[in-house]
Amino acid sequence: MSRTGRSMIRPVFTTRNLESFVETYQIPERFSPTLPGPDDSAECTPNWIVLYTLSFSSCGVRYPLSAFKVDLLRHFRVHFSQLHPLGFMRVVHFELSCVAVSGEPSIPLFCMFYKLISDVDWFTFAK
Numbered sequence: 001m002s003r004t005g006r007s008m009i010r011p012v013f014t015t016r017n018l019e020s021f022v023e024t025y026q027i028p029e030r031f032s033p034t035l036p037g038p039d040d041s042a043e044c045t046p047n048w049i050v051l052y053t054l055s056f057s058s059c060g061v062r063y064p065l066s067a068f069k070v071d072l073l074r075h076f077r078v079h080f081s082q083l084h085p086l087g088f089m090r091v092v093h094f095e096l097s098c099v100a101v102s103g104e105p106s107i108p109l110f111c112m113f114y115k116l117i118s119d120v121d122w123f124t125f126a127k
Contacts, residue, residue: 013053025056051081061088068095068105075107076116078123087124090114 013021013035022033034048056062065073065080069091073080080088094113098105114125 021053021056025062061092066095072107072110076123078116082123084122084124087122090125 015035018033018035021027022029027033072091073083083091091110094110095105098109114127116123117126118124
């Protein structure tokens with residue numbers, strides 16, 4: 001994605017799509033899921049966070065996030081909405097790989113394989 005990628009994303013959901021998404025992924029109503037306006041860009045504010053549906057459908061994101069994912073985001077001081085979906089998919093893959101070999105995912109182990117990088121608009125994890 002280009003350096004202007006995140007700021008250029010525009011909503012494509014309808015109200016009906018949002019209702020179906022909220023039901024499918026069991027997003028609690030207390031989060032007040034809301035669609036941005038047609039001319040709004042996907043930017044976080046102090047009162048709102050941005051979620052990309054691609055993260056749910058392609059990257060295995062489910063709420064609540066696991067303790068490992070929350071700790072990792074806190075460790076790197078990155079908000080979930082700042083991560084490129086493919087970077088978050090690496091986190092999911094790492095966590096599942098650890099569980100598959102009867103291990104526990106940990107931040108030091110994760111850092112042996114990946115590092116946080118930024119391309120101005122997004123953060124991601126690179127090998």
